[in-house]
Amino acid sequence: MYKMALLMIGILAVSPFANAAESGVRTVTVSGQGEIQAEPDKAIVLLGIESRRPKLEEARAEVARVVDEALKLTRDLKIDQKYVRATRINVQPEYNWDNTARERHLIGYYVSRQIEVDLRDLDKLGQLLERAVDLGVNQVSEPQLDSSKRRELEREALAKAVQDARLNAEAVAKAAGARLGAPRTISASSGFVPPPMPYQKRTMAAMAESDAAGTYQSGEMSFTGNVQVEYDLIPDAMQ
Template sequence: MNMSVTLIIKSFFSTCNIGKEVRWMHENQTSIPVLWVSGMGRVKVEPDMAEVKVGVVTENQSLSVAQSQSAEVVTKLIQSLQEAGIKKQDIQTDEYYIFPEYDYQDGKQEFRGYRVTHILNVTVDNIRNVGAIIDLAVSNGANRVSNVSFHVRNRTEYEQEALRRSLYDAQRKAQTVCQTLGVHLYPVPIKIVEGRSDVREERPVTYGKTTVLSSASTPVEAGQTEITAQVQVQFTYYSPQ
């Protein structure tokens, strides 16, 4: 059990009244009935930062010309982003590759030229500016905008809240099971296994080449980010006398 789970358990069960029976049960776990339940906790958060991939694709029969054209446009693109307030460390090359291009006619392969692709990953601190950054990139030569993703900068407090909710969910399930079976639940679990935590964007935004080039003003909706936590919890119970 990691430290975050331990701290939440102490807070979660700090008001529980643990008697001698519970202590005895913890010491004699092999001889008591147990109940396993799962718990899920979800927290929805407004994202406060975004990443967008913008880039340039050039084609020419000469590889050196295609590379030179790409470098010229990307240099202009980076300069325009920095002038718009994007920090240098928030602009990073994400992809760079060169492919030969061929046409096929009558079963024959004919060399057409080279394609050079250079994609930048741009971090935008203010998500309100994402649409403007996309438009700026396109107006300065970008002909690829492959993806926009939204993130939460400081996730720890939300992850802790999701974990806390997953414990409450597990306890509610255990209480429901015991009430249905007519037995009594000891509220303090004897074992907790933390499962996988996840972060999911409810509405990821993806742009293709056609969308970007045909749009004079790019609307971007951030939606919400959902942070989840899962636990497996083992409780003990006893039959009424």
């Protein structure tokens, strides 16, 4: 039975004699991490319009008016209309329960609709939110910030992770009296962490009080790569 040697260096877990029992080949398995910081350059913005009125026609008319004005706003801001989408209208009757009569009574209607904007120019984000609220938009969800170069940035993070793994493997190989050979296996994963969102879902009154739309600033996104690599270990003839 072969005796296993385990060397721990920070986040690095290696075994210079891994798989020796099966193949007689000395290997080392290491992990590597990479990270790239970048500012977002686009955002998904959801503008909600809600109305409650005794009559359905009144609620529908109010929502339709605000939707039309909000869509016109996107055109005025020169937002490409292929990135603007209005959802289907939602209509729900609302009732009040009469405990005495043991029956419900229709008291009105709730009507809502959303506009989704895939905003490719974040300089317009403050104007879009602030002016939309002025027009009657009464629900604004926090923008979902993203980067149009996400895939490229994730690949850069993966490349840094591979470099980090190789440096870790070389350090362990040297300490074990060996040289590093070719990689046998590589597993990788990547992802991103969006910047903190400065907005909470809020009503028109809350937006007006905080003036958040006019003071909007985006933070940086973090793109990460993680790899695990198994390398061959070659005996060092000089040792």
